[in-house]
Amino acid sequence: MAEFKVVITDSPFPSPEPFYETLRAVDAEVALADPGDRAALAALLAEADAVIVTYAEIDAELIAGMKKNRILARTGVAVNNIDVPAATRKGIFVTNMVTPQVADVANHAIALMLTVAKKIVLLNNLVKSGRWSLAPADPIFKLEGRTLGLAGFGNIPKAVARRAQAFDLKVIAYDPYLAPEVMAGLGVEAVDFDRLIRESDYLSIHLPLTDETRNRFSDAEFKAMKNTAFLVNTARGGVIDEPALVRALENGEIAGAGLDVLSTEGPGQNNPLFKLDNVVITPHSAYLSVECVRDLQRGAALEAVRALKGEKPVSVVNRELLK
DSSP states (O other): OOSEEEEEOOOOSSOSHHHHHHHTTSOEEEEEOOTTOHHHHHHHHHTOSEEEESSOOBOHHHHHTOSSOOEEEESSSOOTTBOHHHHHHTTOEEEOOOSTTHHHHHHHHHHHHHHHHTTHHHHHHHHHTTOOOSGGGOOOOOSTTOEEEEEOOSHHHHHHHHHHHTTTOEEEEEOTTSOHHHHHTTTOEEOOHHHHHHHOSEEEEOOOOOTTTTTOBOHHHHHHSOTTOEEEEOSOGGGBOHHHHHHHHHTTSSSEEEESOOSSSSOTTOOGGGGOTTEEEOOSOTTOOHHHHHHHHHHHHHHHHHHHTTOOOSSBSSGGGGO
């Protein structure tokens, strides 16, 4: 019998092999759960010594049933699908992967910005429908000299800023938790939220989903934006009030949107955003590259290995446990 049991709650990745290969560093039985079967998941988690999580919801009830778990190792940066306070009360480390996806998500944010600003999808669809015409895409503006606003200024928006500056965009950012000097050191101007909304020609969202940020972008914000502005979101769908976004797009209050996340993911075919020509949507794929997927899997598994060996994990969210 193996010394440890590791549960992988869900694996949307092409192969679970990077998990398995990393976990061979310890004597562990590895179980890949079905997150859709809550009873079976709860039974597995009850006996787990370490848990690796991607999108599965790990709530207080599931955590309460864990008898010996040491760690909930998330394969991404956000941990809003894990009840962190409940884990902390049980003395369970919660870790995340902060750096592997930075470059890929930053590249995707820029790609969405360029795609909607240059109206690539609209023009592509026109050509494929037999219309060789520029008129439906009018107006398209130069990027040079226009303003990219960043909501949040963590690792990913810092990387976005560097890329945007190569296009001669002016970059401004709002982050109330960061000193303006940090932004200035990267050639970015710190602004308040109202100014961010008013001045951005392209507004890229990089906020975590919290009670404070939920529906942070709603009717008032869209009305205050330029009617030529484009919104980009590679963070969390719930930061945007989607019905308000639909109204803003339909009423011409903003020019378009590039979205990698929605408030409900896997939304079926009836989302009203799907009917709008000035919206480009990708399926939460901003992080996606062969290398990034591999590194996320290996990194989360390595955090589990550290915990099982009695070592301190590296990227701990509930840092009070380190004391």
